[in-house]
Amino acid sequence: MTLREIADLLDARILVGGDHLDIEVKTAFSADLMSDVLAFAKPGSIMITGLTNPQIVRIASIVDNSAILVVRGKIPPEETLTLAEELDIPVLSTRYIMFETSGRLYANGIVGCVRKIQGPESVIPL
Amino acid sequence: MTQRCECFFPVEGGRFEDAGKVSVEVKKMLKKIGIPDDARRRAAIATYESEVNIISYAIRGEVHLQVTRDHILIDIQDAGPGISNIEQAMEQGYSTANDRIREMGFGAGMGLFNIKNCSDTFEISSEEDKGTHLKILINR
Numbered sequence: 047m048t049l050r051e052i053a054d055l056l057d058a059r060i061l062v063g064g065d066h067l068d069i070e071v072k073t074a075f076s077a078d079l080m081s082d083v084l085a086f087a088k089p090g091s092i093m094i095t096g097l098t099n100p101q102i103v104r105i106a107s108i109v110d111n112s113a114i115l116v117v118r119g120k121i122p123p124e125e126t127l128t129l130a131e132e133l134d135i136p137v138l139s140t141r142y143i144m145f146e147t148s149g150r151l152y153a154n155g156i157v158g159c160v161r162k163i164q165g166p167e168s169v170i171p172l
Numbered sequence: 173m174t175q176r177c178e179c180f181f182p183v184e185g186g187r188f189e190d191a192g193k194v195s196v197e198v199k200k201m202l203k204k205i206g207i208p209d210d211a212r213r214r215a216a217i218a219t220y221e222s223e224v225n226i227i228s229y230a231i232r233g234e235v236h237l238q239v240t241r242d243h244i245l246i247d248i249q250d251a252g253p254g255i256s257n258i259e260q261a262m263e264q265g266y267s268t269a270n271d272r273i274r275e276m277g278f279g280a281g282m283g284l285f286n287i288k289n290c291s292d293t294f295e296i297s298s299e300e301d302k303g304t305h306l307k308i309l310i311n312r
Contacts, residue, residue, distance in 0.1 A: 110209070
């Protein structure tokens with residue numbers, strides 16, 4: 047899907063990067079834990095998050111996310127949006143919750159960066 | 173001639189608002205000297221995690237980036253409490269993060285594990301009440 051199609055589907059506001067709406071997105075990673083984004087996000091994926099601090103932009107730049115999609119109707123503060131413009135990362139905001147956002151994208155062909163975490167059980171608290 | 177570079181970046185403990193600034197600079201610099209996407213991305217992720225560790229736990233630290241003909245070497249030294257049990261700290265999901273760290277979206281216990289994962293060679297040493305030293309080597 048292109049960013050434009052994603053924005054249409056989720057009735058999202060485009061806060062930064064209106065000139066990048068033709069970017070094609072194939073994968074996504076939903077998280078409010080930026081540590082997990084760093085560990086599991088793939089280049090080109092869209093970051094779906096409920097956080098709005100400037101860290102989300104730096105992380106997106108570092109893992110090569112194609113865009114940030116902020117959920118639950120949140121609008122990031124000015125400093126986050128300014129940094130996004132500076133680092134050239136599109137930012138969209140949707141009123142859908144994270145579950146709905148992810149589900150709607152999945153139903154339209156976007157898949158997760160990883161299906162299932164490989165490795166020791168220690169990542170899964172018993 | 174293959175481009176090389178050497179830079180030092182100071183990191184101050186406790187300044188959560190600065191987290192990632194050094195890594196973004198490192199990534200820009202590696203792009204400028206033509207490091208391929210994958211190596212550049214791994215270097216930036218490893219630097220980011222290290223930066224967050226210094227900010228979260230240490231008093232101050234320094235990131236020393238060195239790019240040679242074949243490698244990217246990221247040497248990170250901090251002055252801080254050190255790590256008493258490195259083996260445990262390396263485990264996925266193990267974390268001693270406080271609420272402030274978690275509010276920022278960190279403290280999942282993935283840091284050191286992820287740094288190792290991004291490295292081609294990784295060395296860690298630590299001394300309690302002195303600090304921690306990481307050597308991250310990534311092939312160009």
